[in-house]
Amino acid sequence: MVSKYLPENRRRELEHAAIIRRDQGHPPEQIAAEIAALGGISKLWAWRLAKGWTRSKLLERLRRTGDASVDESMLWRWETGEREPSREHLDRLWSVYQTRPDLLGYGPRLHPGQRRPRADRVHSGRCGRLRAAGDDQGADHQRR
Numbered sequence: 001m002v003s004k005y006l007p008e009n010r011r012r013e014l015e016h017a018a019i020i021r022r023d024q025g026h027p028p029e030q031i032a033a034e035i036a037a038l039g040g041i042s043k044l045w046a047w048r049l050a051k052g053w054t055r056s057k058l059l060e061r062l063r064r065t066g067d068a069s070v071d072e073s074m075l076w077r078w079e080t081g082e083r084e085p086s087r088e089h090l091d092r093l094w095s096v097y098q099t100r101p102d103l104l105g106y107g108p109r110l111h112p113g114q115r116r117p118r119a120d121r122v123h124s125g126r127c128g129r130l131r132a133a134g135d136d137q138g139a140d141h142q143r144r
Contacts, residue, residue: 005080006041014039018049029103043105045079047097061096062089 006014014035021031028050036046048058055072062070070089077083084106085093094101101107 006039010039014041014049015052018052022050022052028097029099032103042079042081043103044093047099047104048079051097058096062092065092065095067092 017038018031018035021034028047031050032043032046035041035049036043039046041049048055053061055075058075059070059072067089074083078085078089084090090101090104090106094104097104
C-alpha cells in the first residue's frame with residue numbers, strides 16, 4: 001500500500017536515509033527501491049527522494065524538457081498514485097530520471113525506435129538502518 005500522506009518526521013527520516021545512501025555511493029535505483037519499501041511510498045516518489053530533489057526541482061527539470069503542463073499538485077498526485085502520468089509525461093519522467101519506466105513503477109512505454117536507458121546494476125549490502133513503515137515499536141529494519 002502506498003501512503004498518500006507522510007508525517008513530517010517520517011518524510012525527513014526517509015530524506016535523511018536517502019542522503020546517507022547517496023553519500024555512501026549507492027546508485028539511485030537501489031536507494032529508490034529501499035526507500036519505497038521502507039517508507040511505504042511509490043517508486044516514483046522514492047526516486048525523487050533518491051535523487052535528493054524537491055518537487056520544485058523535478059518540475060524545473062521537466063520544464064527543461066519542454067513540458068510546461070505539469071505543476072506540483074500534478075506531481076504529488078502521480079507520486080501518491082492518485083493519478084497516472086500520461087505516456088508523454090512518463091517518457092519525460094524516465095528521461096529526467098535516466099531510468100526505465102518499470103523502475104519508476106510503470107510498465108515499459110517507449111517511443112518507436114527508442115532504446116531504454118541502461119540502469120546501473122543494483123548492489124547489495126547493508127546501507128544503514130531505517131524503521132519499516134508501520135513499525136510502531138521502533139524496531140530497525142535492514143535490507144540486504
